[in-house]
Amino acid sequence: MSDPTPVLTIDGPGGSGKGVVSREVALQLHWNLLDSGALYRALGYMLLEKDVDRADIEAVTKIAHTFPIVFLNDQVYLEDDNITAEIRSERVGAVASEIGVHEPVRAALLDVQRSFAKSPGLVADGRDMGTVVFPQAFCKIYLDASPAERAKRRYLQLKDSGFDVNLAELEAQIVARDERDKTRAVAPLKPAADAVVIDTTELRIDEVVAKVVGIAKERLPAD
Numbered sequence: 008m009s010d011p012t013p014v015l016t017i018d019g020p021g022g023s024g025k026g027v028v029s030r031e032v033a034l035q036l037h038w039n040l041l042d043s044g045a046l047y048r049a050l051g052y053m054l055l056e057k058d059v060d061r062a063d064i065e066a067v068t069k070i071a072h073t074f075p076i077v078f079l080n081d082q083v084y085l086e087d088d089n090i091t092a093e094i095r096s097e098r099v100g101a102v103a104s105e106i107g108v109h110e111p112v113r114a115a116l117l118d119v120q121r122s123f124a125k126s127p128g129l130v131a132d133g134r135d136m137g138t139v140v141f142p143q144a145f146c147k148i149y150l151d152a153s154p155a156e157r158a159k160r161r162y163l164q165l166k167d168s169g170f171d172v173n174l175a176e177l178e179a180q181i182v183a184r185d186e187r188d189k190t191r192a193v194a195p196l197k198p199a200a201d202a203v204v205i206d207t208t209e210l211r212i213d214e215v216v217a218k219v220v221g222i223a224k225e226r227l228p229a230d
């Protein structure tokens with residue numbers, strides 16, 4: 008039997024740089040990319056759009072099993088609607104975090120996430136990639152940075168995308184979201200026991216990318 012598809016997981020809190028680092032690492036390795044946060048956000052967006060009662064876990068889980076999400080050329084669609092920009096708001100992020108505490112909702116999203124593990128390899132970006140979704144990953148990275156630095160990065164990102172944001176409010180929202188992600192009973196945000204933890208507070212993106220690609224290449228069989 009041939010070896011399974013190699014999976015490199017990159018977990019960490021919002022603003023730790025995992026999104027941009029994962030994208031760049033996937034480009035350099037010529038591997039597929041899973042942005043699992045976009046999946047939780049798209050589900051949150053759909054619940055808001057359809058005005059679904061988020062306390063009704065059965066209804067939310069049903070939608071999570073069937074919602075028509077498509078990832079294509081770096082864009083996220085719900086059927087024909089391109090929702091790439093809309094899902095980046097803090098409001099949608101907060102709903103994603105709210106529904107992510109429920110085990111049945113998380114379980115409903117497992118198959119679609121695992122379906123991204125295709126040859127020649129996968130870079131999986133999220134909160135529980137190394138701990139729950141891909142525990143067999145050959146390389147697990149956990150990125151972190153101080154809350155103030157993460158808020159600053161998110162602020163610049165959101166401003167760039169045309170959102171009207173306030174830095175102090177953003178830092179408070181980020182800390183609240185971290186707290187919920189880290190303390191939830193199911194799949195809490197934490198480094199896997201075998202993860203390499205990198206503090207990116209003082210590092211540039213290209214330095215983090217080089218570190219991650221270096222660690223991955225050391226572990227991959229030479230071809």
Ligand code: C5P
Pocket residue numbers: 021043044045047048100103104105107132133134135136184188
């Ligand atoms: O990474 P991003 O900020 O896009 O994720 C939005 C929210 O989705 C997170 O705060 C988290 O609550 C949830 N999420 C999750 N598990 C993942 C990815 C995201 O619970 N693997």
